Amino acid sequence: MVGMERVYRVDMTGLSVREEELPRELLEFGGRGFTSSIVSQEVPAKCDALSADNRIVFACGLLAGTQASTSGRISVGTKSPLTGGIKESNAGGTAGHAMGRRGIRGIIVHGKPKEGTHVLIVDAKGARLERRDDLRLAKSYSAVGKLRDSYGSGVSVILIGPAGEKSMRAASVIITDVEGRPTRHCGRGGTGAVMGSKGLKAIVLDTTGATPPPLRNPGTFKEHARVFAKTLMDHPVSGQALPVYGTNVLANIINEAGAYPTRNFTSGVFEGTGKISGETMHDIIVKRGGKPTHVCQPGCVIRCSNIYLDEHGAHLASGLEYESIWANGANCGIDDLDVIARLDHLYDELGLDSIETGVAMGVAMHAGVIPFGDGEGAIRLVEGIMEGTDIGNALGHGAKVTGAYLRSDHIPVVKGQGLPAYDPRAIKGMGVTFATSPMGADHTAGYAVVTNILECGGSLDPLQAEGQVDLSRKLQIATAAIDNVGMCLFIAFAALDNPDTLKSLVGMINARHGWEMTVEGLMELGKEILRGERRFNGEAGFTAADDRLPKFFSREKILPHNQTFDIPDEELDRVFNF
């Protein structure tokens, strides 16, 4: 059938590629829905994440390749070597739309080669593997340069850095951005280590000659796409604050709320926030001739990314983001944006999760490896990850391994994954999400900050325990639904305040595919995805005891509110009662 989407199955043991039609039962599943379906159906839950039995799955969303704003996220799913459970991590960049334009919903990689470094090429002729031992342990900028030389300057690349090849549990999967730089990361959960374990250095997507995917009702699609983009532009968060200040606009407000985790979660207020805030970053970027407003994926109207240059005008980071700035800034007592941007550049080069590595660094500083605030020391330690120093080897495996290596009793992880930039004692709704998400501590899984702090989609006191479980449940379901579409989560600000956002979103899906999906139907898919992920984790050995924050959050009070995390365990166990 013309326009039928396809799936590639890549066998790394036999070094072969098979093309299949998109299975009928997966028709409505894109992004996280696709990856989590494949992982829960095809991966033995108790397998070693780095063995041939594991699969790594790449999927675009239901609107990839179309003109729909913000629709080009790419999901990577696998059994995580960091958490031991199911993992989906998504990013912007160019690969999601490139898959959509090539008519590919998913790429499923299994097996393990005897030897060699391999690259998957997807172009007009189909998909094939090529052996590229010259790319072994190449840093990502160099690897992308060589791949562009070989396959064309316009290709989109999904790749891993040396950290992934060394099977480090904090290793990311990197996606090239609109300038072709390796800067956007499916960061969380060590997906890069799984890709590395399969000898797959990169996937090159060449869209030469490709056209946007066919639309069942082009006129209707165009009208819904117009309304959808307008609701994003009309909302003050996605239309004004994010384009000007980027995601780091949050630094000041989370700090003012006493929820900005400082020095490995020992305070909720960082005295250096003014030096690393979104406002300060905006001024530095403008002064140096960078870009405060920048798209991370083609055609996005929100444009919350940025291009950060060093003091001499050389490129350091594209999309210096709130979470990265926090993890390597306040969390390490570092108040110098240039140091943070240099660390971010190293994470781009090595292919590391900027959150996990920053949280690991905070644990190392707390244990006395180097003092809090020692920026140059932090850079040396991250360079040690590449060089293979003892502490570098620990840091590259994330906060849990670093804490174990240093005999720390203050390790902020859930299911083995480092906590992101919100203290659960001061934003208790986030504590519920961190504790219970099947992904481990993940801020995107159910972003309670919206009503706990931002007065978006309602208002709930962040310090009260009541109501947080119901809020987190609602948000986790909606997030899984949005992740299924391949939309950026930042459509949620508009969606929470304006019903037209989700109506036009579903309108676009129906006009693209010829379906009759409803908003309620989309949310039901969100529930189904979460149930499948929970089922996988249960089979992998997770119990209710894994849906908990580390004990220190319920024992140690934090300034300025003098609060602990006090939501009872039996309440946490109600999150998935649907």
Added chain:
Amino acid sequence: MQLSSCSGVIGECPALPSRVLTMKITVRLFTTLTHYLPPGSDGTSFQAEIEDGATVHELIARVGIPAHLPHIVMVNARRVSLGNALKDGDTVSLFPPLGGG
């Protein structure tokens, strides 16, 4: 109120406090609201004085910020509504709509 506990007999009432007490409030402004910082501020905050018992709403009017601009209001790191009465020494943080993550 102290007045209600007064016996009404002249000479038996305690001395009444002055009706207008001046409170010192630290006002902190962020993103686009920094345009309303007075000259000489540190780039984020300044000191304002206002009558005893004034609300956040009255403070915002006093310092010249259009009432529709602040979307999120915190007093001493707690989110409050505009009608909340202030106390001497409070820190008020004001934000327009914003989000990220």
